Amino acid sequence: MLLAQVKRTIHQYRLLEKADRLLVAVSGGPDSVALLHILRLLQEELKISLSVAHLDHMLRSNSHQDKEFVEKLCSRLGLGLTAGCVNLRQLAKKGSLEEAARNVRLDFLFRTAKQVRANKIALGHTLDDQAETVLMRLIRGSGLSGLCGILPKREFRGYQLIRPLIECKRSDVEAFLKQKGIRALKDPTNQEDLFLRNRIRHYLLPLLENKYNPKIKEVLSGTAQSLSLDYDYLHQVAQRIKNRLRPSLNTPQLLKMHPAIRRLILRLRIVDLQGNTRRINLQHIREIEDLLLNRPLHSVVDLPKGIRVSKKKNCLVFTRRKIYKRLIS
């Protein structure tokens, strides 16, 4: 059942093509272990090559055992492993643990992909992660782009990140492992958004599932998927319009735009500066809009990560102070 669902997802979102060289990120937890096994089962059929990356975050004294576990797994499956090691606590002193973990992990994956000449990177996110993400963003306050949740496929720094398990429930992943007699580590601590995500995972989602809709995870995933289509269309329109504008956005032009497109263009301008809109929520975009529509000339809006938007005569100027240096181990 899990295998069939993964195949459907790969087919529907065109995650893999013949001759793809795929790097699979494996923590040793149930999701990534199941993902690796399934990809190994499909490898011949899909005509892809596989290798594995594992990063030791050194957050627990015995975390090196995770690495040994993944090493043994890879040697049993006959796959090459690249293991890395980072002292996350030390790194995180400069910012949040959550953000540090994310950046370090991604940097490690991209470096490894380059080393082993992979063109795609597979991550083990499941339908449960998707449902949690949608709820988390909804609770924190989000617009269309945030509610798209975790995308099945995403271009990032020249690589494709793919999530073949994104339509599989965690319970089906666990059933698969049990049925096949495959061992995995106990869910290694997920450092991202730890507090809120764990409460959603352990309290809110089970409550919604038991008392409101037994299919809540599938429903939230369907919503995210549908909103992604809407976002994709709007994004194309906004990108096309933005390409014709100057970097300092012309106020009269902004004022004439449909507000949906205007909000997206403001977001895209932030992406130009910081590479993403991480930590930019709906409230920030509304503040820039308020700057544009209602505040006097020379007002400024300060956003996270040192981004400043200034209202000048006839334009909005976006600048970024360097307050943050990305650290790679």
Added chain:
Amino acid sequence: MLLAQVKRTIHQYRLLEKADRLLVAVSGGPDSVALLHILRLLQEELKISLSVAHLDHMLRSNSHQDKEFVEKLCSRLGLGLTAGCVNLRQLAKKGSLEEAARNVRLDFLFRTAKQVRANKIALGHTLDDQAETVLMRLIRGSGLSGLCGILPKREFRGYQLIRPLIECKRSDVEAFLKQKGIRALKDPTNQEDLFLRNRIRHYLLPLLENKYNPKIKEVLSGTAQSLSLDYDYLHQVAQRIKNRLRPSLNTPQLLKMHPAIRRLILRLRIVDLQGNTRRINLQHIREIEDLLLNRPLHSVVDLPKGIRVSKKKNCLVFTRRKIYKRLIS
């Protein structure tokens, strides 16, 4: 505070203009009573005229007391009242109580608006109703159009329905009534979506507010508002494209469209037939899409309210069986 917020909402969404003749729907509950008082306070400033409509659903033996309460209120405020009466239980035998109540209430309001020559109808929905609606739709499964929630302003059968309280919290409404010493009836039973909505109101929203985000209602309202902008843009595009198509939608044309626009055009085709997309959820739209993309010729999809979509050579044909006659008291 409540007054200021209502003025901001009226201004932001351009709910009212000079010389508007406004019919206010008043059940006698806190929301509609506060709405009526506030509009009465603003009447001179806004230069509008006011009259009141009250419908007795006859669901409780003493429901005529509600009418008497509203009668007294109107006479104290010096406003004209049109009261109607309908035996909802009898009507509802033919369908769901929820749907019957909604249709009968709207029919009554439109008839009354015509009688008293009003051009707009004001309803007492609050920020709390908005948050409940967004959660309800999210739980049942919804795409962009559903997650827009309750619109502050909507054209319907040639009238504008407006909701001046849509950005006011119910607790602020109650504080306003208390402070002004205004009496209202105990929240008369809201017959719409009773079961799920009441559980969301009394359990889920308070839980989210206490344990996840004290501003959850404002956040959900902000999301709905932002998604409404996105929907408005996509709707304009889809409407423009649909106007160039035949009523039986051409398959090759549908296949070439961006899926976001295609989904909206399918929705708009249903609106052509039944006047709205009530009871059509995301799952239905995905089924029509599956019909289009994957199922053999001459397959059909049956939707609620007797709507059938048939896959013919080169087109999708939408038809509607008459299974439901609207009853007006």
